[in-house]
Amino acid sequence: SIPEPQREAWKKFAAKGFRTQEDFEKEVVRHVETTLARSMFNCDETAAYAAASLAFRDRLITQWNRTQQRQTFADGKRVYYLSLEFLMGRALDNAMLNVGLKDVAKAGLQDLGFRIEDIINQEHDAALGNGGLGRLAACFLDSLASLNYPAWGYGLRYRYGIFKQEIVDGYQVEVPDYWLDFNPWEFPRHDVVVDIQFYGHVRKFQDTQGKQCSSWEGGEIVKAVAYDVPIPGFDTAATNNLRLWSSKAASGEFDFQKFNSGDYESSVADQQRAETISAVLYPNDNLDRGKELRLKQQYFWVAASLYDIVRRFKKSKRAWSEFPDQVAIQLNDTHPTLAVVELQRILLDLEGLEWDEAWSIVSKTFGYTNHTVLPEALEKWSVPLFQNLLPRHLQIIYEINLYFLQSVERKFPKDRDILARVSIIEESQPKMVRMAFLAIVGSHKVNGVAELHSDLIKTTIFKDFVKIFGPDKFTNVTNGITPRRWLHQANPRLSELIASKTGGLGFLKDLNILNDLEKYADDKEFKKEWAEIKYANKVQLAKHIKSTTGVTVNPxxxxxxxxxxxxxxxxxxxxxxxxxxxxxxxxxxxxxxxxxxxxxxxxxxxxxxxxxxxxxxxxxxxxxxxxxxxxxxxxxxxxxxxxxxxxxxxxxxxxxxxxxxxxxxxxxxxxxxxxxxxxxxxxxxxxxxxxxxxxxxxxxxxxxxxxxxxxxxxxxxxxxxxxxxxxxxxxxxxxxxxxxxxxxxxxxxxxxxxxxxxxxxxxxxxxxxxxxxxxxxxxxxxxxxxxxxxxxxxxxxxxxxARMGFFSSDRCINEYAESIWNVEPLAPEKGETDGLGK
Ligand code: NTF
Structure with a gap:
């Protein structure tokens, strides 16, 4: 970092986000003319979208910097939300609304010759998810930032998101979704690169004190490069981070030795093989297919994320026993369950902790959310596949299972069948690793996502585990949605009408304020406005239907x-x-x-x-x-x-x-x-x-x-x-x-x-x-x-x-924070919020 005497200059010239329409326009023109190397003579809507987004991104990233500094300084507990899917949708409209500067942007764009709706429509959805599970993760990020929680999301930067669907002669046809042509919302962090190992073998040895040790050696290395996406909170300067990992060949562009010896093709092939890991989102919803590349994706992402989390923790120079007081990791379904095994491996093999000490840290760190009871969606990985790709992890899983089954046996000495039922290893042909069971054993809390669902997991698929661990380990957190995107952004007129009756936009931060609407349920004038808005929304959809299908529908x-x-x-x-x-x-x-x-x-x-x-x-x-x-x-x-x-x-x-x-x-x-x-x-x-x-x-x-x-x-x-x-x-x-x-x-x-x-x-x-x-x-x-x-x-x-307040994802995140993560919000200081437009 910069020495004290020079910091004055840094403070004086610190980047600031724009606040006024004039400053916004200046930023847009600057980005068009410099970043994009265009001018007023060839600035189309795409370029205007890019420049407006970059202006907002600059603003977000200064907020992001301050948020991260504040969190580092406070040195409190952070939440890490591990999800293989983040279905974010568009970012510009969301950024404008959360920062509170949409009106400024609208006027500014108009002054520069553009309609804001056209500009917003230029954006390609960030579609790194299949459906509800991925969109839930996106709503959670919005709530975490809006409620000032120190939280990071970790995911994969797929080159291809969920496919684009075309209907040809009544049939679905899939078209690749290449969304990264131009993505102004991400920051490549070429300095944040992690080596990820696959395959190889395990070597056993005794250290100088005679202790039995294991080391994972050989195999191949792929690099994980971080891309950061700023996540703005609504009406707060807090801006969190979503870190997405992209895979890259370890040898850089391609293998020069092979290249020089004339083996050009295979040198490029190695590079492509590495890049394949983060190439494509698996397009299955509520279905597990057990493909090797998927397991590779999971380990790649989990290992890079844990490396990052552990590195951050080690900077604080605390004792390992304090890890669970500093770090809460939430497993969004079983997809990141390997994190349990990877953390145990880091503590055991790399940091030299004893098994019990390591395991006590691991099992206090994780929480697991189950999102389905459908048998075809419950993840299982074949043992031979595991053995080949992650040999050390398989050993650790066997050991986790051994200690777990021993504890079950002690608890239920007369029940022989229970061991086979709850074993993390299914004794099938081939044997399979049951990821949900591993996630339960490795977490301190397990939750379902609605009351009925949480009851069902306790009485059906995880019944035995309730007997083993007791009912308190299992809990419910009913899902929620962010009212910022799903009311304010999607339905601006309704949001405005509600604001006019409830004293402003406060309901977007405390959705229970919607209760105030109930007294208008019989108000003639109010009902008329309400119905008009619904009709206008139907007219808009009818237009969309007409333009995309050719069918005229009556609004x-x-x-x-x-x-x-x-x-x-x-x-x-x-x-x-x-x-x-x-x-x-x-x-x-x-x-x-x-x-x-x-x-x-x-x-x-x-x-x-x-x-x-x-x-x-x-x-x-x-x-x-x-x-x-x-x-x-x-x-x-x-x-x-x-x-x-x-x-x-x-x-x-x-x-x-x-x-x-x-x-x-x-x-x-x-x-x-x-x-x-x-x-x-x-x-x-x-x-x-x-x-x-x-x-x-x-x-x-x-x-x-x-x-x-x-x-x-x-x-x-x-x-x-x-x-x-x-x-x-x-x-x-x-x-x-x-x-x-x-x-x-x-x-x-x-x-x-x-x-x-x-x-x-x-x-x-x-x-x-x-x-x-x-x-x-x-x-x-x-x-x-x-x-x-x-x-x-x-x-x-x-x-x-009026009665929907309960379903805000803010309520949901507060429940996770209190009953699972044990983290507190960390609000920005007064001065920081001053930068926000209203
Ligand atoms: C989905 N699960 C469920 O099918 C939905 O009912 C639920 O709303 C969302 O999760 C979010 O909790 C999955 O996609 C998965 F992967 F678990 F099958």
Whole structure:
């Protein structure tokens, strides 16, 4: 660092963020003319976006510097959130709003000849995630910064995020998402590079004191390079860091020795092999495929992150025993579970601690969040694969398991079966490492993400572990969403209306303030403004639908939306069968009867994993059904079926504020929480849903009169499945008619959909579509009726929004901080906040 006498100069010339419109414009022009080497004669919208982003990035990074200095100086406990996915979406709008300078930017851009909306729309989504799990991580980062927690996110800098979805002839086609062409939001840290080892072997030896030691040797080295993304808090100068690792060949560009000896191709191949590690996000949601490259990604990311965390801790020169007082690491699902093993290895092999001492530090440091009970999503890695890639880690896992099983045996000496059930190693062919069990054993707290889900993990998949560790190790933290992005940014007019009635934007920091809205639930004037905003949002979505699909929809119709990853357990198939049922009903009606119907637009969106054939079939059916219904003159405006291509975060910001009703209709007990349910209600839409995940708590909060619940309960699912397979399984009569229509070829070649129909008719109907179909349609009829009474409908929406305070991710982060991490916020000093615009 700079010696004391010279620091005055540094202080005098310290970089400052702009505050005024004039300063903002100066910064934009400077970036256009210098950083981008352009001028007013060739500054297009892309360049203007780049320059505006760089102006904000400069501002954020000065705040970031101060935040980091303050945290280092305070020397308190930090949180590290390890997630293989961060589904951030766009950054510019978010930065402008969180810093409080959107108005300044808007005026400044206008003065320079641009419309702010056009500039915002230039940005490519940062789509480093699949769905709910990755978006939750992004909401958490926003809350951590907004609440001034000293926290870092650690992830991978994929060159390709989740694929772009195109619909061609009704089929999903995947196109690579190369998003790094120009990304002004990241800072490469070419000085923060970590060597990561793979393969090799373990050498055993005795040290000078005669102690048995192990050393991991040989194999190959790949470099991890840090890229930092500043995370601005809302209405605070605190700016946290998201550190993403990128892989690079250890030998630099390529191997010169090989190159000089004429082996050009293989020298480049080595480099490419190294870069492959962080090349692409695996596009599976709620599914584990066990590919070696995925395990490589996990170790690469975990080892680099831990190296960083340990290095930071060692600077403070504290005793190792204080590590858990300085460091809390949260495992976002089992993907980073290797961190448990890596920290044990560092303490044991590199720092020379004894096993018990090391293990006591490790198991106090980690917390594990489970996000699913679906068996196909629970990670397992084959032992031979592990042995080859991470031989030392496998040894440590075996040792962890040995001590763990010994403790279980001491506790339950008479129960022989329990050992096989809870062993971290599954005795299959080949043997498998059960990552969730490893995560439980290596953490001090395990949490589910909604009440029902947290109860389910305790009574089903982790039942034995509750017996072993006691119930206190298991807890619930119901998910939340950031109101900054999901209300203020996505629905600016609604946010403004709420602000006008609740005394400003304070509700964005304390969402319980929304309670104040309840007294307007019967206020005529307020309801009118409310309804106008909803209508305007629907007009905006209708335009998007027109421009992307060519279909005209009536903004006065009921907009019924289901957007989320396509999955059998989420039951988009039930929704589209419901649309067919509605279509058949309309066709069978007289024109007089039709006049009484409420017009509806059924809107679907979401990606199918590229290898998930059934999910792709569902997309195909939705598109084919739309193609028939949308041009049937008997139907007209009464029903339209739309599939929106390439659902992502920035599209969600247009879609969610435009819903009247949205569908959260998973088979009870399968959706751990769901988070879009919260976003839809917060934006003044009602929901139709099953008693699953967070729907249950949403009902508790907003009242059962304000939600349309239907279907079988989680506690009955097992018996129903059993009855399908061993008893008699009669198909719901309405569903039978729907299937008949599909088989007739009304929606194209029936053969294309035979597996989808067969799964229900002949193969056990695992997701209970037939069992819930009647109650689903009945409830949709109730929705139709309720929607006809607009006055009451709007009141329901207002009351629901007023009661949504609980679902802020701020509440959620405060719960983690208090009950799992034991960390305190560290607010910026007064002067630091002064830089913020209002
Ligand atoms: C998802 N889990 C769940 O399926 C959602 O219900 C939940 O809202 C989100 O996590 C966030 O908690 C997964 O994606 C995974 F990976 F666990 F399968």
């Amino acid at each position: 006065s119709a009921l907009f019924d939306i289901q957007v989320k990853r396509i999955h059998e357990y989420k039951r988009q198939q039930m929704n589209i069968f419901g649309c067919i049922h509605r279509y058949l009903t309309i066709k069978s009606m007289t024109p007089e009867e039709r006049k009484k119907l409420a017009p509806r637009v059924s809107i679907f969106g979401g990606k199918a994993a590229p290898g998930y054939w059934m999910a792709k079939t569902i997309i195909h059916l939705i598109n084919n059904v739309g193609a028939v219904i949308n041009k049937d003159p008997d139907v007209g405006d009464l029903l339209k079926v739309i599939f929106l291509e390439d659902y992502n975060v920035s599209k969600a910001e247009i879609i969610i504020p435009a819903s009247d009703i949205s569908e959260h209709i998973s088979t009870a007990g399968t959706e751990a929480s769901g988070t879009s349910n919260m976003k839809f209600v917060l934006n003044g839409g009602l929901i139709i849903g099953t008693c699953d995940g967070a729907n249950i708590e949403i009902t508790r909060e907003i009242g059962e009169n304000n939600i349309f619940l239907f279907g079988n309960l989680a506690e009955d699912v097992e018996d129903l499945r059993h009855a399908h397979n061993y008893g008699s399984h009669t198909l719901d009569p309405d569903l039978a008619k729907v299937f008949e229509e599909i088989k007739k070829g009304t929606f194209g070649d029936a053969g294309a959909f035979s597996a989808l129909v067969g799964a229900i008719e002949d193969h056990g109907d695992y997701y209970l579509v037939s069992d819930d179909f009647h109650s689903y349609n009945q409830t949709q009829t109730l929705v139709d009726e309720a929607y006809k009474n607009q006055d009451e409908w709007v009141s329901k929406c207002i009351i629901s929004v």
